[in-house]
Amino acid sequence: MSLLLLYGTxxxxxxxxxxxxxxxxxxxxxxxxxxxxxxxxxxxADLLLQRGKGTQAxxxxxxxxxxxxxxxxxxxxxxxxxxxxxxQVLEAQFAELxxxxxxxxxxxxSEAGNLDQAVAYWHRAGRLASERSAYVEAIAHLTQTxxxxxxxxxxxxxxxxxxxxYLTLGLAYTATxxxxxxxxxxxxxxxxxxxxxxxx
Numbered sequence: 001m002s003l004l005l006l007y008g009t010x011x012x013x014x015x016x017x018x019x020x021x022x023x024x025x026x027x028x029x030x031x032x033x034x035x036x037x038x039x040x041x042x043x044x045a046d047l048l049l050q051r052g053k054g055t056q057a058x059x060x061x062x063x064x065x066x067x068x069x070x071x072x073x074x075x076x077x078x079x080x081x082x083x084x085x086x087x088q089v090l091e092a093q094f095a096e097l098x099x100x101x102x103x104x105x106x107x108x109x110s111e112a113g114n115l116d117q118a119v120a121y122w123h124r125a126g127r128l129a130s131e132r133s134a135y136v137e138a139i140a141h142l143t144q145t146x147x148x149x150x151x152x153x154x155x156x157x158x159x160x161x162x163x164x165x166y167l168t169l170g171l172a173y174t175a176t177x178x179x180x181x182x183x184x185x186x187x188x189x190x191x192x193x194x195x196x197x198x199x200x
Contacts, residue, residue, distance in 0.1 A: 020058050026089045027082075084112035102128060103141055110148065119148045123165055126172075135172040142169040159198050166191035 025035050039059065042048045047066055048059045061067040074082065087108035090098050098105050106121030126141035145165040152158050170187035177183055 023089075023094070024059075026093050027086050080112050083108045084114065087112055087114065087117070101125075106141070106144070110144070115148055115152055119145055119152070119161060122148065123161065123168075126165065126168055130168055130172050133175070135176045138172040139169065139176065142172065156198070159194055163191060163194040163198055166194060 021035055021039070024030070024039075025032070028035070030038065039048070039050075042059075043050055046062055047070075049062050051058050051060070061070075071079070087105050090105045090108065102121045103125035106118050106125055109115075109118035109121060122141050122145040126138045126145055129135070129138035129141055142165050146162060146169065149158055149162050149165065166187050170184055170191055173181060173184035173187050
């Protein structure tokens with residue numbers, strides 16, 4: 001049981017800095033008693049650190065290397081299933097967290113191989129970051145969007161999504177590197193080509 005919690009924690013810590021027990025319980029489907037026993041074991045083994053007490057407690061790995069080892073120990077197929085489960089739980093039970101940080105669920109959908117959902121959330125994260133003037137973050141999220149879009153079958157819907165992503169990406173590059181930068185130029189050129197395709 002403690003290993004399952006450890007693995008679930010490894011996946012979750014990849015997307016948030018500190019974990020609260022309700023996140024871990026939702027992902028592992030542990031009841032309160034099992035969760036507390038497993039957490040005590042992981043703390044006693046010096047694998048996790050606890051911050052705060054009682055209902056205010058949160059947990060993180062003692063060292064990033066421990067997280068990497070726990071993550072690598074999960075078989076790829078199981079890891080993919082767990083990422084899908086985490087994405088599902090985030091959407092169903094943590095709507096406020098997802099609304100403010102859509103990149104969290106985007107990451108898990110990406111790792112689960114749910115490309116349509118991943119694209120939608122990465123794009124949402126890029127737009128949100130751009131609206132906050134966090135342009136470097138926006139560029140990273142929108143680059144994920146355009147990369148994943150290339151793995152989807154060609155369709156008019158994909159072209160529209162790609163157009164929207166490149167328009168926002170072009171604005172983010174313009175804000176960070178200037179209108180005449182090669183990066184902004186490539187994004188605007190691609191957006192123009194897509195706009196022509198969409199109109200045809």
